[in-house]
Ligand SMILES: *[C@@H]1O[C@H](CO)[C@@H](O)[C@H](O)[C@H]1NC(C)=O
């Protein structure tokens with residue numbers, strides 16, 4: 001767990017050498033503010049120092065050949081370094097926490113959680129359709145990251161100031177992608193996700209039911225045979241009503257409609273005025289999801305369905321072959 005005196009001494013000497021010789025051509029870390037490691041990683045060292053910084057904590061990781069990630073907090077001044085276990089999953093073993101920053105060993109300049117790379121991040125109710133942004137090949141916010149891109153729009157915590165969607169150039173180079181993760185975040189927590197097998201898919205077709213590997217709603221969603229076709233493009237009506245990223249039961253009545261998730265991507269829905277509990281779609285997109293393990297409804301006549309909820313952020317992550 002912790003190191004003895006000689007380990008600490010070695011650490012301080014190495015930090016000093018590292019700083020003196022410049023650390024630029026050594027192992028690189030991508031730091032992700034707002035993330036904290038909670039499980040499935042073996043702690044190598046943990047220490048506390050005033051004015052704890054990324055440089056200091058990364059340096060202590062760098063000197064351990066086993067170290068692949070670390071986290072530190074400028075609030076508690078603690079740094080801890082870790083070796084990942086093979087079962088390490090950055091979506092369950094790392095949680096959002098605004099006081100902590102996690103560093104991952106990597107030489108890529110992208111937003112990551114371990115081997116997952118963020119390729120799209122939609123912010124709710126900013127008045128810009130999320131599907132039109134997904135297919136807009138003129139919009140590349142990275143490769144490299146544009147200097148004026150708001151940092152809040154890359155975060156999965158503390159993102160209240162975000163006013164645009166993020167779209168990576170990777171969306172237009174959809175190759176060697178093994179898995180894609182559709183992830184919904186509310187109040188700094190991932191509240192629902194679906195992992196798709198993206199092998200041989202393109203940037204639109206990965207979002208389909210027969211590619212689902214697991215999700216918050218497994219196994220109900222994987223085997224359901226009474227859904228509208230699960231797809232990203234969804235349905236639009238008269239250019240003023242659009243449901244995207246749709247996973248819902250075939251239409252019956254607005255009042256009792258059931259779904260897993262869909263995005264209201266225009267300022268309104270034909271069901272909202274008289275038949276839904278959630279009615280304000282004057283701003284969009286609105287990311288609706290079921291907060292349970294099965295379907296939900298936002299209809300006024302929900303029967304036994306739980307009430308659906310609205311997420312703050314929709315994000316898509318990919319894992320390469
Ligand atoms: C760094 O990137 C190069 C090219 O993108 C890749 O071939 C190499 O494996 C990467 N190294 C590490 C340690 O990730």
Ligand SMILES: *[C@@H]1O[C@H](CO)[C@@H](O)[C@H](O)[C@H]1NC(C)=O
Nearest residue numbers: 132133135136137138139140
């Ligand atoms: C596509 O993105 C570009 C660059 O951000 C933007 O100027 C343009 O208006 C977008 N087009 C559409 C149809 O949204």
